[in-house]
Amino acid sequence: MKVITDKITVSTKGFNDIIDITDQVQGIVKKHQVKNGNVTIFVSGSTAGVTTIEYEPGLLKDLPEAFERIAPMDKRYHHDSRWGDDNGYAHVRASILGASLTVPFSDGKLLVGTWQQIVLVDFDNRPRTRNIVVQIIGE
Structure with missing residues (x-):
């Protein structure tokens, strides 16, 4: 059994920026030549989250609108009163979405659905550089 830790770095716009990182995650699995196992994708930081969606224009509008209602x-x-950074909403949204996702893979290929992509959602109120930890456990 191997455990390999790698990372992805992305620049975001903040304000519900949704970035498809599926190909980057797949590339890391391929690079390390692990055939079968699980890959965990974890975003460091408390104002962004990771999930899967169908990365298409309708959902790129629907997801932020849903979070605006929540x-x-x-x-x-x-949080805003305590720190004065006016991003309390971003912390709440990120907590709801979650900071990590685990995806199985077989024969070196992520086992995501045809219309399912892995995305980072940055909720903060400014552009950010996000570090995403990608940890592979497998053989």
């Missing part, structure tokens, strides 16, 4: 940007959050 944790609106224009609401005042206790």
Whole structure:
């Protein structure tokens, strides 16, 4: 059994920026020549999350609109009062979405659905450089 840790670095725009990282994750699995196992994708930071969606224009609008209903940007959050950075909504959204995702792979290929992509969602209120840890466990 191998455990390999790698990373992806992406620049984001913030404000619900959704970035498809499927090909980058697949490339890391291929690079390390592990045939079967699981890959965990983890974003470092408390204002971004990782999930899967069908990466298409409708959902690229639907997902941010859903988060706006759940944790609106224009609401005042206790976090904002404490730190003055006005991104309390981003912390709440990231907590709901989650910081990690595990995807199985077989014969070196991610076992995602035909219309399923791995995405990073950056909720912060400014552009960021995001470090995404990609850890492979397999053989």
